Amino acid sequence: MIRKLLLTSLFIIFFILPLTAQNKEVEKDSLEDLLNHSIDFFVDYNYHEGIQSSMDLIHLADSLGSDYYLYHGHNNLGVAYEELRDTLRAKSHYERALEYANSTKNDTLIMWAYNNMGNIYSETKDNYLKGISYYKRVIDLATKLNNQEELIAPNINIAWTYLDKNQPGKAKEYLDSAKTVLKSQNFEYLDAELDMLYGRYFTETNQIDSAKAYFERSTRIVNKDSLAYEGAETYKWYAEMLFRNGEFKEAYQALKTQNEYESEIFEHSKTAQIQSANARFDVSEYQKNLELAKQEKVYQEQIIAKSNEKLILLIVAAIVLFIILIFLNRINRSRKTLIAELQEKNTELRKSKEETERLSNLKTQFFSTVSHELRTPLYGVIGLTSLLLEDKGLKDHQKDLKSLKFSADYLLALINDVLQINKMESKEVQLECISFNFRELLQSIMQTLEFTRIQNKNTIHLEIDENIPSFLMGDSVRLSQIMVNLVGNALKFTERGNIWIKVNVEDEIVEDSEEFLAIKFEVKDDGIGIPLSKQKEIFEEFSQLKPTNYNYQGTGLGLPIVKKMLKLFGSDIHLESEENKGSCFSYTIKFKKDLNKADVPVSKIEDLQVDLADDLDSKLQNRILIVDDNRINQVVTKRILEQKSFVCEIAQDGHEAVEKVKSTAFDLVLMDVNMPGITGMEATQQIRKFNEEIPIVALTAVEVEEIREEIHSAGMNDIIVKPYDVQQFYRVVYRNIIPIAL
Numbered sequence: 001m002i003r004k005l006l007l008t009s010l011f012i013i014f015f016i017l018p019l020t021a022q023n024k025e026v027e028k029d030s031l032e033d034l035l036n037h038s039i040d041f042f043v044d045y046n047y048h049e050g051i052q053s054s055m056d057l058i059h060l061a062d063s064l065g066s067d068y069y070l071y072h073g074h075n076n077l078g079v080a081y082e083e084l085r086d087t088l089r090a091k092s093h094y095e096r097a098l099e100y101a102n103s104t105k106n107d108t109l110i111m112w113a114y115n116n117m118g119n120i121y122s123e124t125k126d127n128y129l130k131g132i133s134y135y136k137r138v139i140d141l142a143t144k145l146n147n148q149e150e151l152i153a154p155n156i157n158i159a160w161t162y163l164d165k166n167q168p169g170k171a172k173e174y175l176d177s178a179k180t181v182l183k184s185q186n187f188e189y190l191d192a193e194l195d196m197l198y199g200r201y202f203t204e205t206n207q208i209d210s211a212k213a214y215f216e217r218s219t220r221i222v223n224k225d226s227l228a229y230e231g232a233e234t235y236k237w238y239a240e241m242l243f244r245n246g247e248f249k250e251a252y253q254a255l256k257t258q259n260e261y262e263s264e265i266f267e268h269s270k271t272a273q274i275q276s277a278n279a280r281f282d283v284s285e286y287q288k289n290l291e292l293a294k295q296e297k298v299y300q301e302q303i304i305a306k307s308n309e310k311l312i313l314l315i316v317a318a319i320v321l322f323i324i325l326i327f328l329n330r331i332n333r334s335r336k337t338l339i340a341e342l343q344e345k346n347t348e349l350r351k352s353k354e355e356t357e358r359l360s361n362l363k364t365q366f367f368s369t370v371s372h373e374l375r376t377p378l379y380g381v382i383g384l385t386s387l388l389l390e391d392k393g394l395k396d397h398q399k400d401l402k403s404l405k406f407s408a409d410y411l412l413a414l415i416n417d418v419l420q421i422n423k424m425e426s427k428e429v430q431l432e433c434i435s436f437n438f439r440e441l442l443q444s445i446m447q448t449l450e451f452t453r454i455q456n457k458n459t460i461h462l463e464i465d466e467n468i469p470s471f472l473m474g475d476s477v478r479l480s481q482i483m484v485n486l487v488g489n490a491l492k493f494t495e496r497g498n499i500w501i502k503v504n505v506e507d508e509i510v511e512d513s514e515e516f517l518a519i520k521f522e523v524k525d526d527g528i529g530i531p532l533s534k535q536k537e538i539f540e541e542f543s544q545l546k547p548t549n550y551n552y553q554g555t556g557l558g559l560p561i562v563k564k565m566l567k568l569f570g571s572d573i574h575l576e577s578e579e580n581k582g583s584c585f586s587y588t589i590k591f592k593k594d595l596n597k598a599d600v601p602v603s604k605i606e607d608l609q610v611d612l613a614d615d616l617d618s619k620l621q622n623r624i625l626i627v628d629d630n631r632i633n634q635v636v637t638k639r640i641l642e643q644k645s646f647v648c649e650i651a652q653d654g655h656e657a658v659e660k661v662k663s664t665a666f667d668l669v670l671m672d673v674n675m676p677g678i679t680g681m682e683a684t685q686q687i688r689k690f691n692e693e694i695p696i697v698a699l700t701a702v703e704v705e706e707i708r709e710e711i712h713s714a715g716m717n718d719i720i721v722k723p724y725d726v727q728q729f730y731r732v733v734y735r736n737i738i739p740i741a742l
Contacts, residue, residue: 031061031069038076047080054080071100071109078116091120107141111150114138118154122161132158151181152190159197168204175201189230192221196234203241206679211241222261232261377632382723386640431568435594436476438468442503445483448725452491458499460487465504468519473592478565485558486523486585494527494582506588515593526582535575539563621647622667622737627657627683628699629675633722637670637699640726641733654683661687666694668737671716673700673707681714688715695736 034057041050054076061069078093094116101109114137122131135154142150155178162171178194195218202211215238222231235258242251385404388394446460453460483501490499500522507518530538539559563573569589577583624646628634638648649664651657653675661669669687671680678686684696698711701722711719720732 028064028066031057031064031066034060035069035072035076038073042076042080042083047084051077051080067100067103068106068109071097071104071113074100075112075116082116082119087120087123091117094120107145108147108150111138111141111147114141115153115157118157122157128161128165132161135161148181149185152178152185152187155181156190156194156197159201163197163200163204166204168201171197171201188221188225189227192218192225192227192230192234195221196230196237199234199241200237203237203244208241208245212245215241219257228261228264232258232265235261386726431475431478433473433475433592435471435473435596437470438472438591439464439470441476441480442483442501445480445487448484449487449491452488453499456491456494457496458491458494459497460491461498461500463500463502465519467505468503468517469593471594472517473594474589475569478568479589482562482565482587483521483523485562489558490523490525490527490583494525497526497582500524509590515595516590517593518588518590520586520588522584522586524582524584529579529581530575530577530583531579535577539573621645623647623649623665624733624737625649625651625657625660625664625666625669627651627654627669627675627680628672629653630672633672633699640729644730646733654678654680654686657683658686661691661694668733669694669696670699670720670733671696673698673711681710681716684714684716697732697736 034053038050038053038057041047041053054073057069057076058073061067061073074093074097078090078097080090081087081093082090094113098110098113098117101113114134118131118134118138120131121127121134124131135158138154139151142148142154155174159171159174159178162168162174175194175197178190179198182190182194195214199211199215199218202208202214215234218230218234219238221227222234235254239251239254239258242248242254381404388397442462442464446462487499487501502522502524504520505517506520509516509518559573566573566587566589571587571589574586575583576586624641626634626637626641626648628637628650629652634650638650641648649660649666651660654677657669657671660666671684673680675683680698680700687694687696692715695717696715697718697720698716699720699722700707700711708719718732718736720729
C-alpha cells in the first residue's frame with residue numbers, strides 16, 4: 001500500500017488546523033509561529049528545517065506546559081519520519097502525540113492520533129489487526145460526535161488493509177460506508193482512491209465488468225487532477241485486473257502509465273530521501289553540540305568561581321575544542337557525501353529489486369495462464385485420440401493415432417516440466433503424505449512409457465524387493481515424476497538395449513513408534529553413456545547431452561527437476577556412467593509403512609475394484625451430469641463415459657448445473673472449475689446447500705497444488721486434471737460412484 005492515506009494526515013495538518021484567536025499571549029504566538037514554519041518546511045520537502053522547527057516547538061511547548069502544541073510537535077515529527085520511511089521513530093512520536101491528545105481531551109486531536117497509529121500498525125505483517133482496531137476507534141468516536149468528515153479516512157484505511165491481506169469479503173462493508181459518506185463531501189483524491197479499492201475488490205471476487213468500471217472512473221479522476229500517488233496505485237491494480245482478464249495489450253499500456261506516475265513520485269521521493277539522511281545527521285549533531293555547550297558553560301562557571309588562574313587552561317581547552325570541532329566538521333562533510341552516495345545506490349538497488357519481483361510475479365502469472373490455455377485444447381486432442389484408438393473400424397490408422405497421442409503426451413510433459421521448474425523456483429512445491437500402491441505405481445509408469453520403449457525397441461527389466469509392502473505412505477506424485485524422467489531418459493538414449501529398474505530395501509527405521517523404509521531406486525541402461533566431463537552439466541537447467549551421431553528431442557529440464565525434487569525428499573541423485581557403456585542413476589527415499597493396509601494383498605484389492613465395477617455395470621444405467629462450458633470437452637467426456645454405458649447429461653454453466661441437480665437424480669457430477677457466470681466451486685457450494693450426498697468431482701486444467709484446498713473447501717469429493725489418462729479417469733469415476741450405486 002503506497003502512503004496509505006498518509007495524505008489524509010498531511011491534509012489535516014496542513015489545511016484544517018484551527019486558526020488561533022487574535023490577541024494571544026506572546027508565548028502562544030511563538031508556538032503558533034513555530035508550528036506554521038514547520039508545516040511550511042514539510043510542504044516544501046525541507047525535512048531538515050521542518051524537523052528542527054518541530055523540535056524547537058516541542059522544547060518551547062514543554063517549558064510552557066502546552067499539551068496542545070506538544071501534540072502537534074510530535075505529530076509533525078511522526079508524519080515526517082513516516083514520509084522518510086523511518087517507521088520506528090514515526091511510531092515513537094505518534095505514541096507521544098496520542099498521550100498529549102488524550103491529555104487535551106480534544107476529540108479531533110484524538111481521532112487524528114488514532115488514525116496515525118492505525119497507519120503505522122496496518123503496514124506490518126503480524127500487527128495489522130491492531131492497526132484496524134485503531135481505525136475502528138476513530139469510527140466510534142466520529143460516529144458519537146456525528147462528524148461525517150472524519151469517518152472517511154478510517155473506513156477507507158480498513159478496507160485497504162483487508163484488501164492488502166487478501167480478505168476482500170471483509171473490506172466490502174467499509175468501502176460501502178466510505179462511499180456513503182463521500183457522497184456529501186468533495187474530495188477528488190479520495191473518490192479516486194475509493195474507486196480504485198472497489199476495482200480491487202471486484203477483481204478479487206472475479207466480477208471483472210464491475211472492476212473495470214470502477215478502475216476506469218478512478219483513472220479519469222487521477223488523469224484530470226494529475227494525482228501522482230493515486231494514479232500510480234490505480235494503474236498498478238488496473239493493469240493486474242486487465243492481465244487476469246487476458247487483455248495483455250491494455251495491461252501493458254496501464255503499466256506504462258503507472259511507470260509515468262511513479263517517475264513523478266520518484267523525483268519527490270529522491271529529494272525526500274536525501275533530506276532524510278541530512279536531517280537525521282544534522283539533528284543528532286545539533287543535540288550533541290547543545291550538550292557540549294551546556295557542559296562547557298558549567299565548566300567555565302566552575303573555573304571562574306574557583307580561580308582566575310585556570311583561565312589559561314580554559315582558553316587552551318577552548319582552542320583544543322575548536323580544533324576538534326573543525327576536524328569533526330570535515331568528517332561530517334565527508335560523511336554526508338558518503339551517505340548521499342549510499343542512499344542513491346540503495347534507491348537504485350531497491351528499484352531494481354522491485355522490478356525483478358514484479359517481473360517474477362508476471363512470469364508466474366503468465367505460466368499459470370498459459371498452462372490452463374494449453375491444457376484445455378490438449379484435453380480435446382488426447383481425449384479424442386484415445387477414443388479413436390479404441391475404434392475397431394480405424395485399425396488401418398492405429399499407427400498414426402498412436403503417433404498423434406504420443407506427440408500430444410510429449411507436449412503435455414513439456415508443459416508440465418516448464419511449470420514444475422517455475423514452481424520450484426517460487427518454492428511453491430510441498431510434499432504430501434498419502435497412502436499409495438507402490439507396485440501399481442511402478443507398473444503404471446511402465447505403461448506410460450510403453451510407446452517410447454517400443455519405438456526404440458528396448459526391453460525393461462523391473463525388479464522389486466519382496467520385503468517392500470504393497471502400500472506405503474508418501475508423495476506418490478513426486479516419486480512418479482522422478483521415475484518417469486529417469487526411465488524416460490534411459491529409454492530415449494538407448495536403442496535395441498535393456499533398462500533395469502531395481503528397487504530394494506536399504507534400511508528399516510523406527511521413529512516415534514512409526515515404521516519407515518529407506519528404499520533405494522536404481523535406473524540402469526546399456527545405452528550411449530555420459531562422458532565424465534558432462535556428468536555435472538546435465539543437472540543444469542536446459543542442458544542436454546549432444547552426441548554427434550544422435551538427434552534427441554527434449555528441453556533439458558528432466559534431470560534438474562529430478563535433482564530438485566529429491567532435495568524435497570531429503571535425498572540426492574548419484575550417477576555412475578561411462579561413454580558407450582551405459583549409465584546408472586540411483587537415489588534413496590524414506591517412506592512410511594501404511595500399517596492400515598499392510599495385511600491386504602494387492603490382488604484382493606484389485607479383484608474387489610473389478611467386482612465393484614462389474615456390479616456397477618450390471619445395475620441400472622447410472623446418470624452422470626457433465627458441467628463444462630467448452631463444447632469439445634463436453635463431447636470428449638460424454639463419449640468416454642458412454643463407452644462404459646453411463647447415461648450423460650450436459651450443463652453449459654454453473655447455474656444450469658444447480659437447476660438440473662435440483663430437478664433430476666444424478667449418481668455423479670463432473671464439474672469444470674473455471675466457467676463464466678459462477679465458477680464450479682461456487683456452483684458446488686450452492687448444490688451442497690440442498691444436497692450433501694451426491695459425489696462431485698472437479699475437472700480442471702490448472703495445477704492441482706494451486707487450488708486443491710479451495711476445491712475441497714467448496715465441497716468437492718475428488719479432482720481430475722485435464723488432460724487425463726482414460727483409465728485413471730475411469731478409476732476416479734468408479735471410486736466416487738460405487739459407494740452410491742451399491
